[in-house]
Amino acid sequence: MSSGDIWIIGASMTPFGRHDDKDLIDLAAESALDALGDADVTINDIDILTMGNVYEANSHNGQRLQKQIGQTGIPVYNVVNACATGATALRVALLSIKAGESDIGLAVGVEKMGKGGLIGGAAKKRDARKVYNPSGRYGSVLKTEGILGTGIMPGVFAQAGTEYALAHGVTATHFAKVAQKNHAHSVLNPLAHYRKEFSLDDILNADVIAFPNTLPMCCPNTDGAASVVVVSDAKLKTMDPDVRRRAVKISASVLTSDPWVEGGQVQPDVSTLTRNAAAAAYEQAGVGPEDLDLVELHDCFATAELIHYDNLGLCEPGGAGDFLDSGAPWRDGKTPVNVSGGLLSKGHPLGATGIANIYEVATHLRGEAGERQIAGAKIGLTHVIGLASACAVHILEAGVS
């Protein structure tokens, strides 16, 4: 009898970086075919395809991918959910399996970021004559970015970090230490965008983007794709022993959005939905933060990683600074965090990130992470957050099927 568990039997990720010679579908196809090969199946075996992408989401990329790797007539879901897009695509495949509509699914996440990044482009050219007329939901007469504070991503996450700093006494140096760690970790990851260590001084003295985040404390613009193949428990039991041996169990899969909090309308609250997702995931999996052998969390900016130590329960409430100072989130620490290099150094192709985090943890749980392997890893957690606002948390366990 099926236990109802869902398993990952194939996972892949392209190198993250600039891929000027490949388009979106090239990257998606590369990772999809690699994941199928890793699972020892073909596109003909797949019952459902889900495709996560943000910037070209109106282009029916799932169907475009099928035209390159196999048009088998299966249902395709094109998914967009900000930076949580990839993880949401995985959940769509997983929900279809749980619903009994599918036995085996392929989830793909892909993004070509271009050079604009997360600070926005030039303003639209104005009409020849400028006359103030209130418009929009706030009756604004001009663009308020930079006049009524900032709403762009480096600033939003900086403000989330300084809110924690004012409440709990962490410093700009604490935030810089996060970036120091993740850049150091990425040196061991052959798929990372950057593989270069930075000293604390290098990071603190680099160009400020939005204080306290300097350039090495902000994720780079990165192209890339990642894919996973997931199956039902019943399907896995029919598969080759070698596939079963390498299978990774999805012990928890949770998606949340923002609950209402005061002030959430002016400053996205990246904490409450993360806390809610983590609590639900720990309950679903029957494990606690103390059981985790590694964590891949959403460090789009260094300030974000530090507050998520607290939001994910990796430290005592208010204790993120002490947790970091103790060395706990380093790869040789108590709870290694972002041993891939994280978004800060590995890169952050929005639609791919959620699945790339799954790829990283699954690879460690299979004992196949090479030089960066966390020895004996059995349980790991992945977290992504997209504004505004979705948070996905998955807990994965090394399988004994």
Add this chain to the structure above:
Amino acid sequence: MPGQIPVVDYLVLGDPPHLQARMCAQCDALYFDRRNACAHCGRRDFTWKALASTGQVRGYTQVHRAAPSVPVPYISAIVELDGGGVVKANLLDAQLDDITPGLTVTMTTFVAGVDDDGTEAIAFGYKPVKEQG
């Protein structure tokens, strides 16, 4: 004499200038934008509430890199207003080092732009309340 217009309609250019919010008639949740319903409790009835001009800085950043049309650097602050309401605006007449837990600020207004009819767009920001002594 040129006219003046607030940059957003939740700024009231009275004497003194102040912010106003839509307040849910059921749960008192506050909103700056035009509402379809309350995001907290779902009710559709709102009243107006005038907000205090003083509050405390809850979070902040100093922006150095922005789109070409936005002058930098500037300090953005999230201010928790006395008596309710949270607002985001620039922190004026202040340095990063001035910002400490519980920093009290007060609202001020400034001209953010002038259109071709000479109408001034009036924006608001916050400046630290200096301790007497």
